Amino acid sequence: MPRWIAALALAASVIAQAAPVTVTHGTLTVTYADGRDRAQLPLVFRTWDRAAADLNALGLTAGAVKINVASNAADFARMTGEPASIAASTRGQTITMQRLSALAARGILAFTIRHEGFHTAQPHGLPRWLAEGLARLFSGEAAGDSAEPTGLSGLSEAQLDARLLGRAPGEAGEAYREATRRARTRVRTLGWRAILHGR
Ligand SMILES: [Zn+2]
Incomplete structure (x- = not known):
């Protein structure tokens, strides 16, 4: 194929990879850009449901929460203004996280969901x-x-x-x-x- 068409096809595939995907699970909305993160969604949802029930038992309410997943560590730092080394950052009802698959590989995905979930529901x-x-x-x-x-x-x-x-x-x-x-x-x-x- 002509070189310019190959370049266009490459550009299109890069855009397709970067296009964010949003999924909802009850009152939780998760937006991610890296397709590898899709495999972690069942764990995210299971962990969230358990956390919401545990928060309820403490008299707290997990409200409508958004999780925005960065596409890489530099993207995370840009989105949050925080160091690229931390796992997540919560402002109000919005949680910004590192790539789900990166946190899962470190064994801290469920901990991070529960930790930040607590912050979204904690008293002022x-x-x-x-x-x-x-x-x-x-x-x-x-x-x-x-x-x-x-x-x-x-x-x-x-x-x-x-x-x-x-x-x-x-x-x-x-x-x-x-x-x-x-x-x-x-x-x-x-x-x-x-x-x-x-x-
Ligand atoms: Zn914290």
């Missing part, structure tokens, strides 16, 4: 450290935390919040673990409902 006004700690307890990520001291127990809550926000490489992991340690203590003494609903 939770301090950052408590929201992150509770999200990691809710998601199940916290079960893999080391029991070693974090070295951050002397930080004030405001300092811990700043550390979480900074996402400095090598520091953020310990800050998330410290936030989770404090949230776990609070859940043990007060219970989820008292923390979430003030009673």
Whole structure:
């Protein structure tokens, strides 16, 4: 075929690959651009349904939520303004995630869905450290935390919040673990409902 037709065909196939696909599952809408992510949708939907039921049991409501899946890490950074190294970012009812197949390959797709699902349903006004700690307890990520001291127990809550926000490489992991340690203590003494609903 003439070279210009081959070039057109190539351009068309690139556009076809990049065209986002939107699928809905109840009140959840997922938009993805990389066709490989389609294979992860059953896990996403199953995880979402379980998370919604678990949120309900805590007196929280998973509302209408959109998951926008980036086509690659650079795309994720462009969409969120966050470092390309993090798994997901939630603003209100919209979750932006790395490629589903990339998260699945790292074994963190279900954790990420549950973690961000908690953020979409959490009460307003939770301090950052408590929201992150509770999200990691809710998601199940916290079960893999080391029991070693974090070295951050002397930080004030405001300092811990700043550390979480900074996402400095090598520091953020310990800050998330410290936030989770404090949230776990609070859940043990007060219970989820008292923390979430003030009673
Ligand atoms: Zn979080």
